[in-house]
Amino acid sequence: MSFRLLPEWATQDGIMLTWPHENTDWVDILPDVEPVYVTLCQQISQVQKVLIIAHSDALKVHISTLLSKADVDxxxxxxxxxPCNDTWARDHGPLTTANQNGDLRVVDFVFNGWGNKYAAELDNNINKQLVAQVINDQAAFQSIDFVLEGGGIEINEYGVLLSTSECLLNPNRNPTLGQSQIEATLAQELGADSFLWLEHGYLAGDDTDSHIDTLVRFAPNNTLVYVACDNADDEHFSALTAMKMQLESFMTADGKPYDLVPLPWPKPVFNNDNERLPATYANYLILNNTVLVPIYGDDHDSLAVQQIQKAYPNHTAIGIDCLALIHQFGSLHCITMQLPRGFLK
Structure with a gap:
């Protein structure tokens, strides 16, 4: 029976985090970012497991101390x-497919640091360590010689795969393959039945070549949640307006438009070097019965939580302060990867 990538709202065993440490780019802001990770562990552990990748045994002890002090179960x-180069679990973590019997097949794609922008050899080996240490013996595992990051794709319960041309068709990923060959690979390895290619939209400060999980997300029942820029003076206004128009043109398998849920546009956030940071409410994380929403101390935070709650009525949406995360140009979804039911021993 064929295997298909599970949508994020499928029942989960846990969430994977790769913990920041002093040999990562987080080193200067570890005191700011580790509390975000602790808060995530507090929230996630209430509903499911938290799988933590620790760079060393010493870091494992340090993490255990932090979590114990925070009364984490x-x-x-x-x-x-x-060992790990960095902490972007969404992109170096495993992608899990399942068949109709519930059998799992865990797929390990190549992670090349978003087009060889950053060192990634350690991160690219993490999934093999998962297999050696914690994966369910009943789950199949396969490594694929194809560059793909989890943040670059979305899939719904109908097998529709959503991505951006800027990312998946970028020659810094799979330069010898054209769109039809890339679609064929994703159909074979992830069970995608059809494709939606987004041609517009970006975030200043994003290193990923426009990952879809910063712009548009699938929700159940043919729903698309997207970032909407309503400020005509903002540099993103033109591209995100074009993105909205393309989303309005997308049709479901039965020829109907998708239900679109817009997310508010947070005010610009800059670092000390005056670089704009990619604050986006679309980078939320779906758990069992809960959605954790990144918030940034912005006037639009509460509206963002309300809109995401609307898109996932069977979940409880909770805001998590992620201002520290975007100083490394990513957010909540970027540092996490869901592990579907049956993944862990």
Whole structure:
């Protein structure tokens, strides 16, 4: 029976985090960012497991101390000690497919640091460490010689795969393959039945070549949640307006338009070097019965939580302060990867 990538709202065993450490680009702001990770562990551990990738045994001890002091239920924490370059679990983590019998097939794609922009050899080996240490023996595992990041794709319950041309068709990923060959690979390995290619939209400060999870997300029942820029003076206004128009043109398999849920546009955030940071409410994380929404101390935070709640009526939307995360040019979804039911031993 064929295997298909599971949508993020499928029932999960846990969430994977790769913890920041002093050998990562987080080193200067570790005191600011580690509390975000602790808060995530507090929230996630209430509903499912947290799989933490620790760069070393010493870091594992440090993390355990932090979590214990924060009264995190340590029985919900699973550690894998594995060296890592950075912390973007969404992009170096495993993608999990399932067939109609519920059998799992875990797929390990190549992570090349978003087109060889950054070192990634350690991160690219993490999934093999997961197999060696914590994966369910009943789950199949396969490594694929194809560059793909989890943040670059979205899929819904009908097998429709959504991505941006800027990312998946970029020659810094799979330069010898054209669109039809890339679609064929994703159909074979992830069970995608059809494709939606987004041609517009970007975020200043984003290193990923316009990952879809910063712009547009699938929700159940043919719903698309997207960032909407209503400020005509903002540099993003033209591109995101064109993106909205393309979303309005997309049709479901039965020829109907998607239900579109707009997210508000946060005010610009800059770092000390006056670089604009990619604050986006679209970078939320779906858990079992809960959605964690990145917030930034912005006047639009509460509206963003309300809109995401509307898109996932069977979940409870909760805001998480992610202002520290965007100083490394990513947010909540970027640092996490869901592990569907049956993934862990």
């Amino acid at each position: 340590m029985s919900a924490i699973v550690f894998v000690v594995a």
